[in-house]
Amino acid sequence: MNIKEEVIKILEEKRGTHISGADIAKKLEVSRNSIWKTIKTLTSEGYQIEAISNKGYALSNDNDIISSASISKYLDKETIIKEIKVIKSIDSTNDYAKDFAIKEDSQGILIVALEQTKGKGRMGRSFYSPSDSGIYMSLILKPKIQVDKAVMITTIAAVSLVNAIKKVLDKEALIKWVNDIYINDKKVAGILTEASLDFETQTLNYAILGMGVNITTPKAGFPKELENIADSILENKEYSPDTKSRFVAEIINEFDYYYKHIDKSIHMEEYIKKSLLIGKDIFYKKQGEIIKAKVLEVTKDAGLLVEKEDKTTQELNSGEVSLNIFDN
Ligand code: BTN
Numbered sequence: 001m002n003i004k005e006e007v008i009k010i011l012e013e014k015r016g017t018h019i020s021g022a023d024i025a026k027k028l029e030v031s032r033n034s035i036w037k038t039i040k041t042l043t044s045e046g047y048q049i050e051a052i053s054n055k056g057y058a059l060s061n062d063n064d065i066i067s068s069a070s071i072s073k074y075l076d077k078e079t080i081i082k083e084i085k086v087i088k089s090i091d092s093t094n095d096y097a098k099d100f101a102i103k104e105d106s107q108g109i110l111i112v113a114l115e116q117t118k119g120k121g122r123m124g125r126s127f128y129s130p131s132d133s134g135i136y137m138s139l140i141l142k143p144k145i146q147v148d149k150a151v152m153i154t155t156i157a158a159v160s161l162v163n164a165i166k167k168v169l170d171k172e173a174l175i176k177w178v179n180d181i182y183i184n185d186k187k188v189a190g191i192l193t194e195a196s197l198d199f200e201t202q203t204l205n206y207a208i209l210g211m212g213v214n215i216t217t218p219k220a221g222f223p224k225e226l227e228n229i230a231d232s233i234l235e236n237k238e239y240s241p242d243t244k245s246r247f248v249a250e251i252i253n254e255f256d257y258y259y260k261h262i263d264k265s266i267h268m269e270e271y272i273k274k275s276l277l278i279g280k281d282i283f284y285k286k287q288g289e290i291i292k293a294k295v296l297e298v299t300k301d302a303g304l305l306v307e308k309e310d311k312t313t314q315e316l317n318s319g320e321v322s323l324n325i326f327d328n
Helices: 003-013 021-028 032-044 068-072 093-101 151-169 243-259 268-273
Strands: 049-052 056-059 083-087 109-113 134-141 174-176 180-183 186-198 203-214 281-286 289-298 304-308 313-316
Touching: 003 021, 003 032, 003 056, 003 068, 021 032, 021 056, 032 049, 068 083, 068 243, 093 109, 093 134, 093 186, 093 203, 134 243, 151 174, 151 180, 151 186, 151 203, 151 243, 151 268, 203 243, 268 289
Parallel strands: 083 109
Antiparallel strands: 049 056, 109 134, 134 203, 174 180, 180 186, 186 203, 281 289, 289 304, 304 313
Protein backbone atom coordinates (compact mmCIF):
# COMPACT_ATOMS: atom_id res chain seq x y z
CA MET A 1 0.00 0.00 0.00
CA ASN A 2 1.25 3.51 -0.74
CA ILE A 3 0.84 6.43 1.70
CA LYS A 4 -2.37 7.58 0.05
CA GLU A 5 -4.01 4.20 0.48
CA GLU A 6 -2.71 3.90 4.05
CA VAL A 7 -4.16 7.31 4.97
CA ILE A 8 -7.54 6.44 3.42
CA LYS A 9 -7.50 3.17 5.37
CA ILE A 10 -6.87 4.94 8.69
CA LEU A 11 -9.52 7.60 8.02
CA GLU A 12 -11.98 5.00 6.78
CA GLU A 13 -11.58 2.88 9.91
CA LYS A 14 -12.46 5.91 12.05
CA ARG A 15 -14.92 7.52 9.62
CA GLY A 16 -16.60 10.54 11.22
CA THR A 17 -14.09 10.95 14.04
CA HIS A 18 -10.96 13.08 14.00
CA ILE A 19 -7.43 11.81 14.13
CA SER A 20 -4.48 14.14 14.33
CA GLY A 21 -1.92 14.51 11.55
CA ALA A 22 0.77 13.69 14.09
CA ASP A 23 -0.90 10.40 15.03
CA ILE A 24 -1.32 9.38 11.41
CA ALA A 25 2.31 10.31 10.73
CA LYS A 26 3.47 8.25 13.70
CA LYS A 27 1.42 5.24 12.64
CA LEU A 28 2.80 5.31 9.13
CA GLU A 29 6.32 6.35 10.18
CA VAL A 30 6.39 9.32 7.83
CA SER A 31 6.62 13.08 8.36
CA ARG A 32 3.61 15.25 9.31
CA ASN A 33 4.33 17.24 6.20
CA SER A 34 3.80 14.22 3.96
CA ILE A 35 0.48 13.50 5.70
CA TRP A 36 -0.57 17.10 5.12
CA LYS A 37 0.36 16.78 1.43
CA THR A 38 -1.49 13.47 1.11
CA ILE A 39 -4.64 14.93 2.68
CA LYS A 40 -4.41 17.83 0.23
CA THR A 41 -4.18 15.43 -2.71
CA LEU A 42 -7.11 13.36 -1.43
CA THR A 43 -9.23 16.48 -0.99
CA SER A 44 -8.42 17.58 -4.53
CA GLU A 45 -9.54 14.13 -5.74
CA GLY A 46 -12.93 14.70 -4.13
CA TYR A 47 -12.55 12.97 -0.76
CA GLN A 48 -14.59 14.83 1.83
CA ILE A 49 -12.09 15.29 4.64
CA GLU A 50 -12.81 17.71 7.45
CA ALA A 51 -9.76 19.39 8.98
CA ILE A 52 -10.07 21.03 12.39
CA SER A 53 -7.08 22.59 14.11
CA ASN A 54 -6.16 20.82 17.37
CA LYS A 55 -8.36 17.87 16.42
CA GLY A 56 -7.03 16.70 13.09
CA TYR A 57 -8.67 15.06 10.10
CA ALA A 58 -11.92 13.15 9.73
CA LEU A 59 -13.42 11.43 6.71
CA SER A 60 -16.92 12.80 6.44
CA ASN A 61 -19.81 10.39 6.82
CA ASP A 62 -21.06 11.80 3.50
CA ASN A 63 -17.93 10.75 1.63
CA ASP A 64 -19.08 8.37 -1.10
CA ILE A 65 -15.85 7.71 -2.92
CA ILE A 66 -15.17 4.01 -3.15
CA SER A 67 -11.72 2.91 -2.06
CA SER A 68 -10.02 -0.34 -1.33
CA ALA A 69 -10.36 0.48 2.38
CA SER A 70 -14.07 1.33 2.16
CA ILE A 71 -14.77 -2.04 0.52
CA SER A 72 -12.42 -4.04 2.79
CA LYS A 73 -14.24 -2.71 5.83
CA TYR A 74 -17.27 -4.81 4.88
CA LEU A 75 -15.49 -7.93 3.65
CA ASP A 76 -15.78 -11.10 5.69
CA LYS A 77 -12.57 -12.29 7.29
CA GLU A 78 -10.40 -14.49 5.10
CA THR A 79 -12.09 -14.16 1.74
CA ILE A 80 -10.37 -14.91 -1.53
CA ILE A 81 -9.57 -11.21 -1.96
CA LYS A 82 -5.87 -10.41 -1.73
CA GLU A 83 -5.88 -6.95 -3.28
CA ILE A 84 -8.47 -4.41 -4.41
CA LYS A 85 -7.66 -1.88 -7.09
CA VAL A 86 -10.19 0.91 -7.47
CA ILE A 87 -10.00 2.82 -10.73
CA LYS A 88 -12.01 5.85 -11.73
CA SER A 89 -12.20 5.07 -15.42
CA ILE A 90 -10.81 2.28 -17.60
CA ASP A 91 -11.61 0.76 -20.98
CA SER A 92 -12.62 -2.64 -19.57
CA THR A 93 -11.86 -4.11 -16.15
CA ASN A 94 -11.80 -7.59 -17.70
CA ASP A 95 -9.11 -6.55 -20.19
CA TYR A 96 -7.13 -4.77 -17.48
CA ALA A 97 -7.32 -7.87 -15.27
CA LYS A 98 -5.76 -10.04 -18.00
CA ASP A 99 -2.35 -8.41 -17.48
CA PHE A 100 -2.36 -9.60 -13.88
CA ALA A 101 -4.09 -12.93 -14.46
CA ILE A 102 -1.10 -14.42 -16.31
CA LYS A 103 1.01 -13.96 -13.18
CA GLU A 104 1.14 -16.92 -10.85
CA ASP A 105 -0.03 -15.45 -7.59
CA SER A 106 -2.88 -13.32 -8.87
CA GLN A 107 -5.97 -15.18 -7.69
CA GLY A 108 -8.02 -12.78 -5.60
CA ILE A 109 -7.10 -9.50 -7.25
CA LEU A 110 -10.28 -7.48 -7.58
CA ILE A 111 -10.50 -4.54 -9.96
CA VAL A 112 -13.35 -2.11 -9.44
CA ALA A 113 -14.06 0.72 -11.87
CA LEU A 114 -16.56 3.55 -11.64
CA GLU A 115 -16.69 3.91 -15.41
CA GLN A 116 -15.73 1.82 -18.44
CA THR A 117 -15.15 3.35 -21.82
CA LYS A 118 -15.20 -0.01 -23.64
CA GLY A 119 -17.16 -2.26 -21.32
CA LYS A 120 -17.59 -5.69 -22.86
CA GLY A 121 -20.69 -7.86 -22.83
CA ARG A 122 -21.22 -11.44 -24.00
CA MET A 123 -21.31 -12.40 -27.67
CA GLY A 124 -19.01 -9.54 -28.64
CA ARG A 125 -21.49 -6.92 -27.50
CA SER A 126 -20.63 -3.84 -25.48
CA PHE A 127 -21.77 -3.18 -21.91
CA TYR A 128 -22.92 0.36 -21.25
CA SER A 129 -20.82 1.51 -18.28
CA PRO A 130 -21.32 5.23 -17.57
CA SER A 131 -19.75 6.93 -14.57
CA ASP A 132 -21.43 7.50 -11.22
CA SER A 133 -24.34 5.15 -11.73
CA GLY A 134 -22.91 1.65 -11.83
CA ILE A 135 -20.25 -0.67 -10.55
CA TYR A 136 -17.99 -2.54 -12.93
CA MET A 137 -15.64 -5.12 -11.51
CA SER A 138 -13.44 -8.07 -12.38
CA LEU A 139 -12.11 -10.77 -10.11
CA ILE A 140 -9.16 -12.97 -11.04
CA LEU A 141 -9.70 -16.64 -10.21
CA LYS A 142 -7.59 -19.77 -10.54
CA PRO A 143 -10.06 -22.55 -9.88
CA LYS A 144 -8.91 -26.14 -10.01
CA ILE A 145 -11.78 -27.34 -12.15
CA GLN A 146 -12.26 -28.94 -15.54
CA VAL A 147 -13.33 -26.61 -18.30
CA ASP A 148 -16.81 -28.15 -18.48
CA LYS A 149 -17.40 -26.86 -14.93
CA ALA A 150 -16.39 -23.28 -15.79
CA VAL A 151 -20.01 -22.20 -16.16
CA MET A 152 -20.27 -22.65 -12.38
CA ILE A 153 -18.20 -19.47 -11.91
CA THR A 154 -20.89 -17.53 -13.76
CA THR A 155 -23.77 -19.21 -11.95
CA ILE A 156 -22.16 -18.60 -8.52
CA ALA A 157 -21.74 -14.94 -9.49
CA ALA A 158 -25.41 -14.75 -10.50
CA VAL A 159 -26.57 -16.11 -7.12
CA SER A 160 -24.16 -13.75 -5.33
CA LEU A 161 -25.49 -10.73 -7.21
CA VAL A 162 -29.11 -11.61 -6.47
CA ASN A 163 -28.36 -12.15 -2.77
CA ALA A 164 -26.30 -8.95 -2.45
CA ILE A 165 -28.99 -6.93 -4.24
CA LYS A 166 -31.52 -8.19 -1.69
CA LYS A 167 -29.27 -7.71 1.35
CA VAL A 168 -27.85 -4.28 0.56
CA LEU A 169 -30.31 -2.66 -1.85
CA ASP A 170 -33.43 -4.45 -0.62
CA LYS A 171 -34.71 -5.42 -4.09
CA GLU A 172 -35.79 -8.80 -5.41
CA ALA A 173 -33.87 -9.78 -8.52
CA LEU A 174 -34.03 -12.91 -10.66
CA ILE A 175 -31.57 -14.72 -12.89
CA LYS A 176 -32.17 -14.95 -16.60
CA TRP A 177 -30.22 -18.01 -17.71
CA VAL A 178 -27.37 -17.98 -17.82
CA ASN A 179 -25.71 -14.73 -16.86
CA ASP A 180 -28.18 -11.86 -16.64
CA ILE A 181 -29.82 -10.35 -13.59
CA TYR A 182 -33.31 -8.98 -14.02
CA ILE A 183 -35.75 -6.90 -12.02
CA ASN A 184 -39.28 -6.48 -13.39
CA ASP A 185 -38.36 -8.09 -16.70
CA LYS A 186 -35.49 -5.67 -17.35
CA LYS A 187 -31.77 -6.33 -17.12
CA VAL A 188 -29.98 -4.61 -14.24
CA ALA A 189 -26.69 -6.54 -14.22
CA GLY A 190 -24.63 -8.80 -16.44
CA ILE A 191 -21.79 -11.25 -15.99
CA LEU A 192 -18.96 -11.99 -18.40
CA THR A 193 -16.56 -14.77 -17.44
CA GLU A 194 -13.49 -15.04 -19.65
CA ALA A 195 -11.02 -17.85 -19.24
CA SER A 196 -7.69 -19.11 -20.47
CA LEU A 197 -7.67 -22.84 -21.10
CA ASP A 198 -4.90 -25.42 -20.74
CA PHE A 199 -5.65 -27.62 -23.74
CA GLU A 200 -3.62 -30.60 -22.52
CA THR A 201 -5.39 -30.99 -19.20
CA GLN A 202 -8.69 -29.32 -20.10
CA THR A 203 -8.34 -27.22 -16.94
CA LEU A 204 -8.35 -23.45 -16.55
CA ASN A 205 -5.14 -21.41 -16.34
CA TYR A 206 -7.23 -18.57 -15.03
CA ALA A 207 -10.69 -17.10 -15.19
CA ILE A 208 -11.70 -13.47 -15.07
CA LEU A 209 -15.11 -12.95 -13.60
CA GLY A 210 -16.56 -9.63 -14.79
CA MET A 211 -19.72 -8.19 -13.27
CA GLY A 212 -21.46 -4.98 -14.25
CA VAL A 213 -24.36 -3.60 -12.24
CA ASN A 214 -26.60 -0.62 -13.04
CA ILE A 215 -27.20 0.71 -9.55
CA THR A 216 -28.85 4.04 -10.32
CA THR A 217 -30.20 5.55 -13.52
CA PRO A 218 -27.37 7.07 -15.58
CA LYS A 219 -27.37 10.86 -15.68
CA ALA A 220 -28.11 10.88 -19.39
CA GLY A 221 -30.49 7.91 -19.13
CA PHE A 222 -29.95 4.69 -21.07
CA PRO A 223 -29.22 4.91 -24.78
CA LYS A 224 -32.28 4.42 -27.00
CA GLU A 225 -31.41 0.84 -27.94
CA LEU A 226 -31.28 -0.15 -24.26
CA GLU A 227 -34.28 1.82 -23.01
CA ASN A 228 -36.70 -1.10 -23.22
CA ILE A 229 -34.40 -3.85 -22.04
CA ALA A 230 -32.11 -2.32 -19.39
CA ASP A 231 -32.88 -0.70 -16.07
CA SER A 232 -31.19 0.34 -12.86
CA ILE A 233 -31.81 -1.23 -9.45
CA LEU A 234 -32.58 2.10 -7.76
CA GLU A 235 -34.20 5.09 -9.34
CA ASN A 236 -31.78 7.63 -7.96
CA LYS A 237 -29.35 8.00 -5.12
CA GLU A 238 -31.72 6.68 -2.51
CA TYR A 239 -28.94 5.14 -0.42
CA SER A 240 -26.32 6.11 2.12
CA PRO A 241 -22.81 7.11 0.97
CA ASP A 242 -21.24 3.84 1.96
CA THR A 243 -23.75 1.67 0.11
CA LYS A 244 -21.71 1.02 -3.04
CA SER A 245 -18.73 -0.19 -1.01
CA ARG A 246 -20.95 -2.42 1.10
CA PHE A 247 -22.62 -3.76 -2.03
CA VAL A 248 -19.30 -4.68 -3.67
CA ALA A 249 -18.14 -6.35 -0.44
CA GLU A 250 -21.38 -8.28 -0.06
CA ILE A 251 -21.16 -9.63 -3.62
CA ILE A 252 -17.68 -10.89 -2.78
CA ASN A 253 -18.73 -12.33 0.59
CA GLU A 254 -21.51 -14.29 -1.09
CA PHE A 255 -19.28 -15.36 -3.96
CA ASP A 256 -16.50 -16.48 -1.63
CA TYR A 257 -18.77 -18.82 0.27
CA TYR A 258 -20.08 -20.65 -2.79
CA TYR A 259 -16.78 -20.59 -4.65
CA LYS A 260 -15.17 -22.58 -1.84
CA HIS A 261 -17.67 -25.34 -2.67
CA ILE A 262 -17.54 -24.98 -6.46
CA ASP A 263 -16.77 -28.68 -6.95
CA LYS A 264 -20.10 -29.60 -5.30
CA SER A 265 -22.08 -26.75 -6.92
CA ILE A 266 -24.09 -26.17 -3.74
CA HIS A 267 -25.28 -22.83 -5.11
CA MET A 268 -27.32 -24.43 -7.91
CA GLU A 269 -30.33 -25.00 -5.69
CA GLU A 270 -30.59 -21.23 -5.17
CA TYR A 271 -29.77 -20.53 -8.81
CA ILE A 272 -32.72 -22.69 -9.87
CA LYS A 273 -35.00 -21.12 -7.25
CA LYS A 274 -34.16 -17.63 -8.53
CA SER A 275 -34.46 -18.49 -12.22
CA LEU A 276 -36.68 -16.18 -14.19
CA LEU A 277 -37.27 -18.39 -17.21
CA ILE A 278 -38.83 -21.54 -15.77
CA GLY A 279 -42.29 -22.02 -17.28
CA LYS A 280 -41.81 -19.16 -19.75
CA ASP A 281 -41.82 -19.14 -23.54
CA ILE A 282 -38.45 -18.23 -24.97
CA PHE A 283 -36.74 -17.89 -28.33
CA TYR A 284 -33.29 -19.06 -29.33
CA LYS A 285 -31.29 -19.43 -32.48
CA LYS A 286 -30.06 -22.77 -33.80
CA GLN A 287 -28.19 -22.88 -37.12
CA GLY A 288 -29.66 -19.57 -38.17
CA GLU A 289 -33.23 -20.62 -37.37
CA ILE A 290 -35.26 -18.95 -34.61
CA ILE A 291 -36.88 -21.57 -32.38
CA LYS A 292 -39.70 -20.97 -29.92
CA ALA A 293 -39.85 -23.21 -26.85
CA LYS A 294 -41.12 -23.43 -23.28
CA VAL A 295 -38.58 -23.68 -20.47
CA LEU A 296 -39.16 -26.84 -18.44
CA GLU A 297 -36.27 -26.58 -16.01
CA VAL A 298 -32.79 -25.34 -15.24
CA THR A 299 -30.72 -28.45 -14.54
CA LYS A 300 -28.18 -28.95 -11.74
CA ASP A 301 -25.46 -28.63 -14.39
CA ALA A 302 -26.83 -25.22 -15.40
CA GLY A 303 -28.38 -26.48 -18.63
CA LEU A 304 -31.72 -25.17 -19.87
CA LEU A 305 -34.22 -27.91 -20.61
CA VAL A 306 -36.81 -26.70 -23.10
CA GLU A 307 -39.81 -28.14 -24.91
CA LYS A 308 -40.19 -27.06 -28.50
CA GLU A 309 -43.51 -26.47 -30.23
CA ASP A 310 -43.33 -29.97 -31.77
CA LYS A 311 -43.20 -31.29 -28.15
CA THR A 312 -39.64 -32.59 -28.44
CA THR A 313 -37.25 -31.53 -25.69
CA GLN A 314 -33.75 -30.16 -25.93
CA GLU A 315 -31.14 -29.22 -23.34
CA LEU A 316 -29.33 -25.97 -24.10
CA ASN A 317 -25.86 -25.61 -22.64
CA SER A 318 -24.57 -22.47 -24.24
CA GLY A 319 -25.70 -19.57 -26.34
CA GLU A 320 -28.39 -17.15 -25.48
CA VAL A 321 -32.12 -17.22 -25.16
CA SER A 322 -34.56 -14.35 -25.34
CA LEU A 323 -37.95 -13.66 -23.84
CA ASN A 324 -38.73 -11.47 -26.79
CA ILE A 325 -38.24 -12.51 -30.37
CA PHE A 326 -36.84 -9.07 -31.20
CA ASP A 327 -34.33 -8.42 -28.40
CA ASN A 328 -31.98 -11.23 -29.34
C1 BTN B 1 -23.37 -9.06 -20.52
O1 BTN B 1 -24.35 -8.49 -20.09
O2 BTN B 1 -23.35 -9.57 -21.65
C2 BTN B 1 -22.15 -9.18 -19.63
C3 BTN B 1 -21.76 -7.86 -19.09
C4 BTN B 1 -20.52 -7.89 -18.24
C5 BTN B 1 -20.04 -6.51 -17.90
C6 BTN B 1 -18.88 -6.51 -16.96
S1 BTN B 1 -18.54 -4.93 -16.33
C7 BTN B 1 -17.05 -5.46 -15.66
C8 BTN B 1 -16.43 -6.41 -16.66
N1 BTN B 1 -15.63 -5.69 -17.63
C9 BTN B 1 -16.14 -5.74 -18.85
O3 BTN B 1 -15.65 -5.18 -19.85
N2 BTN B 1 -17.27 -6.46 -18.84
C10 BTN B 1 -17.56 -6.99 -17.53
